[in-house]
Amino acid sequence: MSDNARIIEGNLSAAGLKFAIIVARFNSFITERLLAGALDGLTRTGCAQPDIEIVRVPGSWELPVVARELASQKRHDALICLGAVIRGETPHFDYVAGEAAKGLGQVASTTGMPVAFGVLTCNSLEQAVDRAGGKGGNKGFDAAMTAIEMASLMRRLRGQA
Secondary structure, eight states: OOTTOOOOOOOSOOTTOOEEEEEEOTTHHHHHHHHHHHHHHHHHTTOOGGGEEEEEESSGGGHHHHHHHHHHHTOOSEEEEEEEEEOOSSTHHHHHHHHHHHHHHHHHHHHOOOEEEEEEEESSHHHHHHHEEETTEEHHHHHHHHHHHHHHHHHHHTTOO
16 A cells, blocks of 8 residues: 555544444344443443433334434434344245345445444354354444444544544
């Protein structure tokens, strides 16, 4: 890379940033662990408690519509979406997981609001537990880190930081 190249990137300081965490109640024994991880990530990086809003929805299918509404209100710097879709014996998994991912991607691209995808799409309960604080780490924490970095980056790109 050239010595004259200008590099723009976000940082991992959440101080002064506002976040909404949208968390699905379905599979709450997993999503509550993801929520704990996301909250841990936000507070460790300096986000004040009053700058965090938690919105609960029935399941992962409902995440996109609520994310779109919150993004349109422009009260947050980023959204963190948390859910757990665990494969069963029917194709229901494919529909819910696919539409949640597609819908959240559309919210981000059409609104310009960073949307962190913390929705587990697992083949088994064991895989979900591993990714919600087990040996696979906590994907809620990871989603919070992504949201912080993207919120910081977007502020820089928009000349607000």
